[in-house]
Amino acid sequence: MVRIFKRIKEKLVRKGEVRKYLLYAIGEILLVMIGILLALQVNNWNENRKSKNIAQSHLVSLKEDLKADQDQLTMNEEYINMYEKAGFNVWNQLYEDEKEVDNSTVNEDFLKLHLFREFSPAKTAYENLVNSGGINHIKNERLLKLLTTYYSIEPFAIRSREQRSRLTNEYDPFRIKYAPDGMLRDYFEKAINNHPRFDAQGYKIDWLSVRKDNNYKDLLEQLIAMRVPARFRIESNRQRISEILKEIELTMAPK
Numbered sequence: 001m002v003r004i005f006k007r008i009k010e011k012l013v014r015k016g017e018v019r020k021y022l023l024y025a026i027g028e029i030l031l032v033m034i035g036i037l038l039a040l041q042v043n044n045w046n047e048n049r050k051s052k053n054i055a056q057s058h059l060v061s062l063k064e065d066l067k068a069d070q071d072q073l074t075m076n077e078e079y080i081n082m083y084e085k086a087g088f089n090v091w092n093q094l095y096e097d098e099k100e101v102d103n104s105t106v107n108e109d110f111l112k113l114h115l116f117r118e119f120s121p122a123k124t125a126y127e128n129l130v131n132s133g134g135i136n137h138i139k140n141e142r143l144l145k146l147l148t149t150y151y152s153i154e155p156f157a158i159r160s161r162e163q164r165s166r167l168t169n170e171y172d173p174f175r176i177k178y179a180p181d182g183m184l185r186d187y188f189e190k191a192i193n194n195h196p197r198f199d200a201q202g203y204k205i206d207w208l209s210v211r212k213d214n215n216y217k218d219l220l221e222q223l224i225a226m227r228v229p230a231r232f233r234i235e236s237n238r239q240r241i242s243e244i245l246k247e248i249e250l251t252m253a254p255k
Contacts, residue, residue, distance in 0.1 A: 055137040059248050061125035066241050069121050073234050079117045080227055086113040087224040094211050107205055111187050114171035114223050116164045126151050143247040150240045160229055167223055174216050178205055
């Protein structure tokens with residue numbers, strides 16, 4: 001091909017057709033420039049396709065983690081309902097007529113009402129996105145902002161977790177004080193072995209003494225009240241996840 005162009009130029013020069021030669025030279029330059037531009041365009045297209053594929057791969061992983069978070073929030077809500085019910089059962093027990101009651105359900109509730117399940121979002125996909133530089137391939141600014149907010153640990157969440165931990169630790173001495181011998185041991189053994197139900201029928205808590213313990217009553221009130229912000233956090237995280245998933249779908253949609 002190069003030899004053919006060279007012969008054409010030499011022929012034009014020998015014939016003295018300078019004007020045609022110049023036009024030919026300009027045309028040749030234009031063809032080269034067009035070729036370069038096309039090559040650059042193809043290269044850009046390939047790079048954009050690679051970038052989009054990288055982003056899509058990370059977004060798929062993010063969706064999986066976020067859906068796992070949704071399942072975790074649902075489970076946490078079920079536990080909140082269970083422990084909240086346990087707290088109210090004990091609360092009602094304390095303010096009934098002052099008589100000894102041997103109720104296996106409320107006895108078990110007394111042992112577990114202080115428990116909390118902490119929400120811990122799955123971060124593997126997000127950390128891979130950031131550490132691999134894949135985050136640079138996502139151009140949706142709103143999505144990036146939502147992700148940063150969701151995976152950041154807020155001071156409020158830290159304080160709430162610390163408060164729940166403090167209340168849980170403060171409750172343990174009351175379990176030891178009022179639970180009869182062997183009750184806690186059997187309860188923990190059943191929990192460790194994933195036994196579906198702890199039978200507290202054979203144990204008797206001194207409810208008359210518990211009713212007179214104002215420190216216990218104060219702590220019980222705090223434990224029940226802590227379920228309110230816990231529910232708020234669940235709904236808040238659900239809303240955030242919903243918004244993120246919506247933006248992910250928009251980003252992944254064909255354009």
